[in-house]
Amino acid sequence: MARKSRFALAGPLPLAGEYMPLKLNPLAGARPGCSALYIHIPFCEHRCAYCDFTAIGGIARAKEYMAALRREIALWGEAVGHCELRTIFIGGGTPSFVDPREIHELLAACRSAFSFSPDIEITMEANPSSTTFERARIWRESGVNRLSMGIQSFDDRVLKRLGRVHTADRAREAYEAVRNVGIPSVNGDFIGGVWGSTREMWRTSLSEAVRMGFDHLSCYELIIEESTPLYGAVQRGEIALRPENDLAAELEETRALLTAAGYVQYEVSNFARPGHECRHNRVYWQGDAYLACGVGSHGYLESDVAGVIEATPPGSPGCRFWHVEGIGAYIDAIRKGSIPIRGWEWISVEEKWMELVMLQLRCQEGVLDTLLDPDAVEPFIEQGMLEHRGDRVVSTARGMLVLNGIIEALVGHPPATVANG
Ligand code: SF4
Known part of the structure; x- marks a missing residue:
């Protein structure tokens, strides 16, 4: 969504490649409510042409990087x-x-820096x-209890x-x-809408995942991001993308196939x-706070905790x-006891509201009706794209297929409580 809030309070933003060595200000005596931690490990066997994540082909400096990561975790914990x-x-x-013993040490560092709730969920991403x-076995013994596997397809032509x-x-295998x-919960990431593939190929892959017994399936459509080599290939006409209506039909089939197999679509792309x-992921979708460590990672802290970065401006819900x-800059800054931050932004009430509407309408539980302008909601109810469920407004199956348009219309009409600040 391109709309930028007029109320945003941005922290200093350095030029690309630069960073600010941020010293965290310890919070006095509090045990604040930040219960989620994201940790980023950027190394990959090679860089995929469609990827715009913070990822590096190869494993150079992995040992130093992992040591820096443990140090950053300790700094946040303090x-x-x-x-x-x-x-x-x-x-x-x-x-x-990375060497699985590094994962073991990483989670040991987390245990020293934080306490763990008895039913903590520890997810790790893994490629086959x-x-x-x-x-x-080592990941499991280290505490990983949920694995998210980058399967993408069971068709070698698509892979x-x-x-x-x-x-x-x-x-x-x-x-x-x-x-x-014995990892108790396993997700498979799958990419649909790949050029040159067919709906039949997609159906076959998903059906196999169901038969195999994946507990969770994340089904994302291929997005051609501008910063990727794939974007250049599309621009040069070397790759012909599949037509929109074909992709919409694929999305509908995904939902039908997976819900018939007993999966619940609890977020638009997640079953x-x-x-x-x-x-x-629910923490992100509910707009809750999370810490983040590692290159390129993004975090969000609510105002009571965000004082570790800077005194909270009045009225901002969080930062x-x-x-x-760059991993070189990251390692250097951490060695000096700083967190290498490229920027931060205090968000306004209006921005937080927009974010909640955007994220929560993608989820099964929908959004509180008091957060929406009834006049903006009504036409979508009449068209069967949204419905009331108790005090929430939720997207119907039909609405899920055109969600971006619905969200754009709703965030263009904030309710009076938000519009008046
Ligand atoms: S798509 Fe995954 S495996 Fe490929 S470069 Fe990006 S992060 Fe690495």
Whole structure:
């Protein structure tokens, strides 16, 4: 969504590549409510042509980077009073690509810096090519209880187009290894709408995932981001994208196939067997606070905690911050006891409201009706795209297919409580 709030209170933003060495101000005596932690590991076997994440091909300086990451975790723990974590998400990049003993040490650092709730969810992302029984055993013993696997497809032709380094058979083996070590919850990431693929290929892949018994499936459509080599190939006409109506039909089929198999669409792109919803992602979708460590990672702190960065301006509900992207700069700053931040932004009430509407309408629970202008909602109710459920407004199956348009219309009409500040 392109709209920028007129109330945004931005912290200083350095030029690209530069960063501010931020010293955290420890909070006096508080045990604040920040219960989620994101940790970024940027190393990958190679850089995929469609990827715009903070990812590096190869593993150079991984040991130094992992040591810096442990130090950053300790710095945050000291500053925010060792609060209790309910979720940790180790993402990337490809966390499974680093030595599994590094994951063990990383989680040990988390245990020293924070306390863990008894039912903590610890997710790690893994690619099939770097998942073996032995590695998975160490991840499991280190505390990982949810694995998110970058399967993308069970069709070798699609995997080849995407430039993935694994084959469908390798993905099957990796899944079996993960199950054999007893990781209790396993997600598969799948990419739909790949050029040159068909709906039949997509259906076959998803049906196999269902048969195999994945607990959770994240089904994203391929997005061509401007900063990627794939974007250039599309611009030069080397790649013909699939027509929009074909992609919409694929989306509908995804929902039909997975809901018939017992998965619940609890977010527009995410399907889970009951009890296997990703708690960490729910933190993002509910607009709650989360800490973030590692290059390129973004965090959000609510105003009572955000004082570790800077005194909270009156009326701001919280602060977003984002890290530098280069691992050299990251390691250097952490060695000096600073957090290498590229910028932060105090958000306004209006921005927070927009974010909540955008995120929560994508979820099964929808958004509180008092957060929406009834006049803006009504036409979508009449068209069967939104519906009232108790005190919430939720998207229907039909509405989910055109959600971006609905959200754009609703955030253009804030209710009086928000519009008047
Ligand atoms: S493996 Fe994932 S994170 Fe790494 S380059 Fe490919 S898409 Fe990006």
